[in-house]
Amino acid sequence: MNPAPTRRHLLSASSAGFGMLALRGLFGSNSQAAMVNPLVPTKTHFPARAKRVIFLFMQGGPSQVDTFDFKPALTKQHGVPVAKDSPTVFYQSPWKFKPRGQSGMLVSDLLPNMARHADDLCVINSMHTDHNAHPQAILQMNTGSFAFTRPSVGAWCVYGLGTENQNLPGFVTINPSFSGGGPLKHGSAFLPAVCAGTPIGQDRGNGASPGFPATPLKDIQLPFMNNARLDVAAQRRQLDLVQSLNRQKLAQDGSNEALEGLITSAELAFNMQREMPEVMNLNQESVATQEMYGIGDGKPTDQIGRACLMARRFAEAGVRFIQVNHEFWDDHTDIFKGHPQHALETDQPFGALLTDLKQRGLLEDTLVLWGGEFGRPPLLNKNNGRDHNNVGFSMWLAGGGVKPGIRFGSTDETGARAEQDKVHLHDLHATMLHLLGLNHEKITYRYAGRDFRLTDVYGEVKHGLIA
Template structure:
């Protein structure tokens, strides 16, 4: 009898597929139901995550981290001792200093300084934890975006959302557990930002589109009746389950789950995206004037609706913050598009009792330089270059301490002066709030155990409630 290598290994119970399925081993997962809810390592403060990713990198110096010293030095180069061996994407190290471009005021009981172009965030600062000492290893957009989302600067690793889904499973069977939305034409890092990498593809983020069908290939094709669809689905399920039993390949389980989800999405997706039952007060809170029009505000409201329906992780990407020129115009534009809805999301989750166990993340892939980048083609249109050494992010709910600011930068906003927080530290902290020891949430691939934080990362305990 001719016996293939695959058949031999499969019947021996040692196939790659069987090993991968055994690696799913968190409690509750089975080959037939790999998305079953699973218990984390210890009781979690957060059950779900909304990540508002400001792609292109907002200017922390103009929005969150006012530096009067920069105004005094405007037009002069920074001292070489400050710059050291820093590399830049587009400007010379001796570029002139650019002072803060907006007025700042302190807000809330916490007295948190916020720029004038963020009037809505100013109203919720006491619900927010600001981290002003974030650092990253990457200084170009695609690698930095992928690094924040996957812990590695090149495509191929599982994203944060995929790790969360792998570790916790799904709460809802009516909607994808990991959803991705975008308000622009594209992300520098592309789909690598929400890929499952070497994890089974069932853990990949599902992209919601801004036009046409919300999700590709969900609508019933013309001429296909409900009975034909049901019979076809039942037959495919039977064939796939038979093959899964023989092969143990987790990608077959992914295919089964995808067919089942697609069938349920035919009714759940239209219900989710229909905002007609939302009150006018809620629409006004988010700043939604045309409920059917794809905007950042609409995406934020959909994210809240997803949290209510058991979605585990939502990424919303808002592109366009890359202010190499006209940092004033760029910041006004994008703050105008995102500020109200971001603050409304925090307010709405809080009043519905969801903020305590929903983690909201806001920030970009790195910050902007204290020095100016001038584009001669645009006249004296002043911008800032990429700056990985220090930038600001904010967090709300999910176990983060509200109304606090953590970490400081030096007088020029160039280096972290106190309490540095590396991107790997944020990843470890997010997983901690979801109930995981980041060193133990692993997946065996290519002969070793991988994790989101690679071999780095420490939980930042001082910012936990």
């Protein structure tokens, strides 16, 4: 039996007449055209538990043994050198772990606000990936590959599902950093360009706190369509002229995927001006809501608080994949100072996001994911920091059909290496797509003579995570 056609197969079959079909599809006047517009929602392979994803990406790697993976055995080895005369020693977390909620999940005092949501969290204590250097590990976490340019996770989700709001991007990334692959982290690679992430604000890099510039998106801001060069009518006339030339070229070529993507992206960019400014206008939120997220001049939570509140608003507005980025958890030096600062900046906003989603009924069909590209070993180096550990670390999921209030898998007695019910990054991606109603083996795109997918030739859905 032949497999069900993917969106890619539909694109191939329709490419000969794409020019006029694409134009009609953009304006919603032709049902057949919907198949060739990558942003139009499509049917899932099976009933979905989640409609959208919010990925809270902690670039740099939070320490699992200081957050969600308590290891009492470390107490016995605390201060013991890993080798004779070595300055690196085994080191128990300086932060206390306590049972939280009805589940009794052990969470560190470092994250009190996330700890209050212990009964909503599905903590994976057995994550592992393939590389322990930041650039490669960051790319693998965000694209599934550290060796090649591949589409980002968000781009795959938009490609497979489309998005619920045709006036907004399907994938938004807030405060993306310069480091660790740059735009590749949210790019579309060989997928249609319109599937790529739209960056909002940008992290200043080099460990600096993230921040929103005065104009997060050029020419898309309040007041409505505030373009300094052209008014709305002139923009529409200009776009119609350019699109007519593009369609003529496309009719001549018969098939031109780059041009098809340009036509779709140009129309989306124009339509974004109608809705994007309102979604990004946080002043519409109550004072109480802004305070809950920690928004306020001079507050350490202001930047991530704004990002999280914006993420909730994008989720409500129908955006498929939202990523909130925070760096840089790379505390090789003085983890006693670094991790508390990172926690101070993020813990309240993340707790508020879960509270807000839950009270609005959005958490049921929103999959929230928290974690970095890898974790930290249960060791303290000569600089009072913890180095890299890609063979055993923790991430958590919430909402979107996952089992709440559980820990899945485990590391060894010191927290150094995933040991039981191990979850590879490809397994995580496969499970995420499964929760979105997609079979990770069937979401493929033919490029350079072969079919590619997010999980390459790997990945196993971890049903133990699913409610």
